[in-house]
Amino acid sequence: MFDVVKHWFWYDWVMLFLRLLISASIILTMVDVQGELTLPLWGAISWAIIAFSVPWFCLLLNFKYYLVTEMILSGGISVYLTHLFPDAYLTLLMPAFMIAANSAHKSYRWSAPMTILVVPIMISIVSRHNTLWVMIVHTGLAYAIGFAFHLLVVNHRQNEIIRDQNTVLEQYVSQIERVTILEERNRLSKDLHDTIGHSNTSIIMGLETLRLELPTTAGQDKLDSLLQLARKSIDEIRGYVHQMESPQDRLPLVESLQQLIEEFQVNSNINVRFRSFGEESVLPRQAEMTFYRCLQESLTNAVRHGQATEISVSLQFELRQTRLEVQDNGRGAEHLQEGFGLKAMKERAYNLQGQISVYSALGEGTIVTCTLPRQVEMPEEVIRLLLVDDQPFIRESLQTLLERQGDLHVVGIAEDGQQAVELCEQVHPQVVLMDLDMPVRDGISATQMIKQRWPDIRVLILTTFQDKQKALEVLQSGADGYLLKSMEPRELAETIRLVHRGGAIIAHDMSIKLFEDLEQFQKKPEAQFVETKTSDDYGLTTRELEILQMVAQGLRYKTIASKLYLSDGTVRNYASSVYLKLDVRNREEAVQKAVEIGLL
Structure with missing residues (x-):
């Protein structure tokens, strides 16, 4: 009352x-x-x-x-x-x-x-x-x-x-x-x-x-x-x-956002609290403009649609990313409709390999989070690649497309699996893009040899085939991903970066077929006793084990993505890789097996 x-x-x-x-x-x-x-x-x-x-x-x-x-x-x-x-x-x-x-x-x-x-x-x-x-x-x-x-x-x-x-x-x-x-x-x-x-x-x-x-x-x-x-x-x-540069362009990011908030408070009579965490670092101009536009749109929407009376803004400079969060106490919405402004915000963030997430509920206000990765160009951050394919045109095209990316460098090209193993010893690549069907030595046996001798090298299978049996053999051989050559170059570059950071990924179409096929792979009655194994025995990475633990807590993929600052699709790819490595069909079976084998 x-x-x-x-x-x-x-x-x-x-x-x-x-x-x-x-x-x-x-x-x-x-x-x-x-x-x-x-x-x-x-x-x-x-x-x-x-x-x-x-x-x-x-x-x-x-x-x-x-x-x-x-x-x-x-x-x-x-x-x-x-x-x-x-x-x-x-x-x-x-x-x-x-x-x-x-x-x-x-x-x-x-x-x-x-x-x-x-x-x-x-x-x-x-x-x-x-x-x-x-x-x-x-x-x-x-x-x-x-x-x-x-x-x-x-x-x-x-x-x-x-x-x-x-x-x-x-x-x-x-x-x-x-x-x-x-x-x-x-x-x-x-x-x-x-x-x-x-x-x-x-x-x-x-x-x-x-x-x-x-x-x-x-x-x-x-x-x-x-x-x-x-x-x-x-x-x-x-x-x-220089005269054309606006005052906002010449200010550091924190001061620029503070100035925007002060002008907003004067015009709208809305109380806005701003906090900055971490040591401010120099960001690319496009990243600063993305944060600036995101804050503009979020403040306007909070008053225009949410009828908020208080808004809280926080800017966090972290080791690998910078994150802007805008939270209001407005009405919120049960089903949020993306307007032109929100779509433009997401497009700006996507162009910088970042993401915009919006959470809104009736009576709980709205939270807008803009996360951009720290794009620091340093020589030691360049990813060394080895391309393995028996088709010369494919090798040349991949080299041309990937070397357009500033952080990807092709250090070797192999025609078959045997050359790939030899080049790994010579050039020491960080990520290997491996074809499957090749003469002399195929991609599966080459992956096994590389993983046995150099466990730190990440192997990403890139093939034109959608063979479910081969996909299972590839993952069992220790490969860190299974992709189809039909994917877009930009998506391929992002996948290489993800795999280099320790992630694992499977093509979406292939993962669907694998899960449909796994229903036919039931465990035999005599195999009821399962030995206690570690995550290394199943090839689980640290990130995959972390996501498995969150899945066991009953968290949804969107919640996990928000906690780990990843996209929803990336979390689903991690989960798909975990399910395949554990030979289960869904999260319930994954949690049950993880408990039985001592992973949780």
Whole structure:
């Protein structure tokens, strides 16, 4: 009830004051004439108190409940008092005013006749001293005043809504304008730098090479003049580029977000708390702009859609990633619909190998989390690759596609499994992309040899075949992934990075077929006794064992992904790999077997 009262406006307090005033007057009058009352004084006062409180409590729940209780209780006490004192019909005027003021929608069709006609008729029946049409006129006038007051209240509420919406729209338009200007500034400055600036630099370098070919004084003077003009031009271009940079572009990320929050608080009157954790590191401009846009959109949505009154923002600089979290206390939504802004946020994060996650529930507000990996280009972070395939065109195409990535470097190419083993000893790759069907030595036997001799080398099977039996043999041989060559180059590069970090992955189409086929692989009755083994015996990585433990706790994939800062698809791939290595069909069987063999 307190939460309802604290959102009252001035007219709500006026109505409460009038109710208190009229109820107090009736009670004092009853005390003054208690000798003429047919009811005991305590009964009459109790009736007055009930007539004051019960309709008011009903009004907090539903206006229809209020109208009914007001007519019965307040109308009843007016009829009773008028039976004793003819002029007491005036006590009906305030209830008539209140009924009209609190009627809504189509309730006027029955509340007005009941208040203006039915109750006065009942009063005239019990009191012969009053003229009916006089009571109807007085009651109708009170009802009309209450209706006018109701229109005033509705108009005030509509104006408040319009003002709030205008504030949100002005803020949203301001942000869109700022985003548009920033994007245009970035585009123009980049174009100037990459086109005209590059052309002027080329002109200067070209003119410098001509200096030795112009031995005459006039030629030297003309060359110096052209060089001076070109240098002056490129200096002016640099000045334009720097002038185009917005203040937000020149600020560090933390200060930029703080400035955005301060402007938002001034325009929206919403309390926003900001905290930063960890040591601030230098991020790429695209990453900073992604965080900036994510915060802009989250703040706007919190007010525009969630009607939040408090927002909490935290920025965390971690070892391998940077995370921005925006949490509000708004209404939330059971089924969140992705609008243009949210889709744009996710696209920006996806382009930087990051992710946007949104959690929202009715009455619990909304949490928006933007996570971007730390992209630090360091020589030691380059992943060394060995390509193994018997098709020259495939080898050359893979090398061309993968070496476009700054952190992937092909250190060797092999035509078959035997060459792959020999090259592993020579070039020491970190990840091997292995074909299956090759002459001399196939991919499965080569993987087994590599894993036995160099367990730290990650082997990723890349094949055109969707053979379920071969997939099982590959995983049993120790391979860290099984993919199809039809996947997109970008997805392949991300998979290589994932496998290099210790993950394991299986092509989605293949995993579905494997799980369907595993239903036919039931354990034999004589194999009921299972030895206690370790995760190494089943080839489980540290990350896979961690996810298995969370699965055993009953956590869903989305929850696990949120805790480990991974995508939902990545967690599902890890789980699929665990199920295959444990030779089970689902999470229940995986947990049961993990307990039996001592992994949990």
